[in-house]
Amino acid sequence: MINFQYLRTTTAKSALALLSKDKNSKFLAGGTNLIDLMKRGVTAPEKLVDINHVPLKQIEQIGDKIVIGALASNTAVAENAIIKEKLPLLAMALNAGASAQLRNVATVGGNMMQRTRCGYFYDTEMPCNKRQPGSGCGALGGFNRMHAIFGTSDKCIAVHPSDMCVALIALDTIVVLASVKGERKISFKDFHRLAGDTPQLDNNLKADEMIIRLEISVNNLAKNSYYLKVRDRASYAFALVSVAAGMEISNNKITAIRLAMGGVAHKPWRLTASEDFLKGKEPSIENFKQAAKLAMTGAKGFGENDFKLQMAPNSIIEALTVAKSKA
Structure with a gap:
């Protein structure tokens, strides 16, 4: 150092x-x-x-929006009464991440900014286009069990490690950024980037900006929400595959649906095609299976992570089934 x-x-x-x-x-x-x-x-x-010491730790409801400061700790958000009641999907995702000790100090903004845990990125003796553009991607022909199956490029197949961010993209979160020129807002789905030809760029935060707060509209998904994290051990392990699922069910019909995955792409992965398919349909296992099949369009394994091609759709079905069971 x-x-x-x-x-x-x-x-x-x-x-x-x-x-x-x-x-x-x-x-x-x-x-x-x-x-x-x-x-x-x-x-x-x-x-x-x-x-x-910057006062950005607020967690409050203002009108129909829940506002979370960028410096609120992961623990504070997960244990907040408003979050547990109205955004339980976010609380579940946060509690699935890291360890209690890390959640006590990790912040919302820092969680969004964390970088991949790819071993080739962390090993400065190995090639990594994310760390040193143009040096190559060691994971493509190397150890890639944890790596991406969606949105990959020949420059990088690393995954975004956050659990919290999977819930935030599913909840249609708005990110408020600030610079000396003032504030701007972007959709959470536009905050992180796919690797493409510039894997060294994790997100669309400008060099002179900082994350100020998040804004999440109150929804009716709380009752039928579930965050599933499949990992090698029960604590302090990153997701092999994770699924954030939230549904609003009325008269045995899905009137609103949010689905996103983690551990499968360079950014939190929203399953919009599956959402569109499920909206208005019965929350049946047959429909869940079809939605999971749609979600896998374009998926590609790289050898050691081929198991994700089966684990991912199975995880989607399980998350939706558990979310439905809360009705």
Whole structure:
């Protein structure tokens, strides 16, 4: 780890001012991913701007929207009464992630910004286009059990590691970003990027911006929501495949449906074709199977992760079945 300058700020305005002066600086919140990357030599910021004292930890309902500050901890969000009552899918996803100790310090904004856990990305002796563009992708012909089956490119097949983000894309979350010029809002589905030819770019956050808050419209999916995470062990393990499912069921018909997957793509993967198919239909196992089949359009394995081609649709069916059973 190289020497770096440490600064602390107490307002978003001053944090952004510091960022605009030095593009090789990084914001430090929980540090649960950033510090690991610095220790491994994957990233080497010359300046760390500690933003933990910036007042962005709110969790509240304003009108028909639930607002979550970027510095709210994962634990605070998961245990918040409003979240558990109205957005249980988000609470379930958060509680499935990492460990209790990490959730206590990890922040919402940091969770969104975390980088892939691909072993080739973390090993600076190995080729990785994400870490060093143009060096190649070691995972393509190497150990790729954890890797993507959707939206891949010949430059990168890494997956996004977050559980929280899978729930957030399913909930049609809006991300509020700020720069010295003011605020802008983007849909959560547009925040993260597929690898394409620029795998080094994880998201569409501009170099002079910071995440301020999330806004989630209140919905009627709470009763029939479920987050399924398939992993190698019950704690502190990243998803092989995960599914966020939320349904509104009325008169034995699905009147609203949200589906997303994790562990399968470079970004949280929304299953819009499956949603469109299920809306207006009965929540039957036959329809769930057809929706799962539709979800697999374009899926491709790379050898050691071929098992995901069967695990993914089976997981979709299971998540929908459990969500329905709560009716």
